[in-house]
Amino acid sequence: MSTSVDVKTLLIDGQEVSARSGQTILEVAKENDIYIPTLCHLDGLSDVGACRLCVVEIKGNNKLFPACVTSVFEGMEVTTVTERLQKHRLTILEMLFAERNHICSVCVANGHCELQTLGQEQGLTHVRLPYRNPELPVDASHERFTLDHNRCIMCTRCVRVCAEIEGAHVWDVMGRGIDSMIISDLHEEWGKSSCTRCGKCVQVCPTGALFDKSKIGSDHPKYPDFLPNLNLMREAQ
């Protein structure tokens, strides 16, 4: 008996593309080299649609859809670049910068930060919202790594990589809305938590919120590319 693949045909930015049923708009766009900005998404992790930077327009619906968690359907017409989308993406970035204390010049991730890169890419020249300047703690209790809540954008990549890939589920989210915080275990100090010291969370963190103490200085690039490879190896086993 042959298994038939359910193929969907759709338009992304006027380009006719085909996809497998169940694929997200983001996956299909990537396969066809169509760029959609992302921040909380990372290849190799599940998607949660937290940052909303990947919003796209779908013909026939006035809502904006996050491409990372929206499945394709037959005859779908997707637009990834419009003035409205640009405005939304820029506003999201401004809100991220205004929410906590992102001081690029003295941040460990300066020059290697996905938030900073997106700001530059999307033409963010200034933040129109008043900065909140919250007083947030730094957890430096871990022997090797530091968590600086000032630089955290709540993308939850750390939570997902720890739960889904490492299987330790040390990280989680506490609180609601703007008061949400990343916590280790049941709000223990990181150094006293059940952390396995694998460092995956540090590598996938898009900003300077999680960093390696020994790498502080001019250059602290991160290497999240290990994830798809790791997944591939595990599938092969």
Add this chain to the structure above:
Amino acid sequence: MSQTITIDPVTRLEGHGKITIHLNDQGEVENANFHVTQVRGFEKFSEGRPFYEMPSLMARICGICPVSHLIASAKACEAIMSVRIPHTAAQLRRMLNLAQMVQSHALSFFYLSSPDLLLGMESDPQTRHIFGVVGAKPELGRAGIALRRFGQHIIELLGNKRIHPGWVVPGGVTEPLASAKRDEILGMIPEAYANIELALRWYKQIAETFAPEIEVFANFASLYMGLINEDESIEFTDGALRLMGARGEIVADGITAAQFPEVIGEAVEPYSYTKFAYYKPLGYPDGSYRVGPLARLNIAKSMGTPMADGELSLFKQISDDGPVQSSFYYHYARLIDILHGIEKIEMILSDPLILDKHVRATAGVNRLEGAGQAEAPRGTLHHHYKVDENGLITWANLVIATGQNNNAMNKGVLQAAKHYVKDGKFTEGILNRVEAVVRTFDPCLSCSTHAFGQMPLAISLVSAEGEVVDRVVR
């Protein structure tokens, strides 16, 4: 009627300050103050940050001498870590610090002070600036610009950035020196020698014409402090502090960064955000001292490099007994510092281990308190931190060169004002001389107060009744 002259802002300084000159009923100068008018608060807002972030955070205090802050801060962090950094890292940092000293001194001498020296204290203020210098004596202007570029380019080659390089970290530096970069620096050295020799020759020609200024530009007995090596040669990055008395006697020697707070206190005056450092055993203000190029050359027995040693012996001849007292000689000392810097950079580059790959020591928090010191271009810089067991800063204190020269600058301003302002009368040229006294010290006001805001300085003339009679703002 008594009055007050205000110079606000004082120009051609790094930072924002003003001078007030108080006159009595007879129109004679009674008092004069140099005010630094803004506060910045680096010590306070660094609380709660990880200690290993301090060098890059503290470097932001200043765009002229960030390297000094990087080094003093990294050394304070290394005291917390209790590590000795690799030899190569220490040498590379020494070179970085010297490169910064060269560029900062070039800025002070050529850009800020040479307009007074070349064009004259009374010359038209509209053209009394670096462009005026370039117009009147192009080779001097070019030499200054080239020396600044020399220093800045070395900083960029080593730290990948001209200003605020992140290369200096607690434990050493982030990457070793590549041989191509070493060769590039060596290639720049002959031109640097030619430029500083030109400047020294020119300075010696004009110095005598400034005899009246030399007489009253902060020309008084004081203590002097700076870093020296064990062999009593000048040092900018390591070594220990020596304090010399007004007659050349050694008052204190071998002061380490950890001992600094026991020896040096900081007084506060209501008219300035910059503190007034003093030698504790003598109290304030008797224990006030001077730091920077003049102090360094006074306390050192040698420069440790041949050509600068030649100049040092000429410098020492200025005073028959004891240290050189007039702050006008800061200019000369600065040029000798530059010459030494170039020679020393050349020597460091010939170190067989200079390309070694081992340039960083690592460690965690091993002490809850640490202090570091280095010579900034304008004098001794001291950083002192306390941390919790996780390495988060709980307290920080910085003692900046400008704070250590603060009392001398105030006394110098008073001395010059008393000499030049007669019967309550003054001209722009006279006020420029009062400002020029401050310029000899090359103070960095933004460093000293950790201030933000507009850059330049302002002079007021205040009556005995407290009325502002005259005010010069530029």
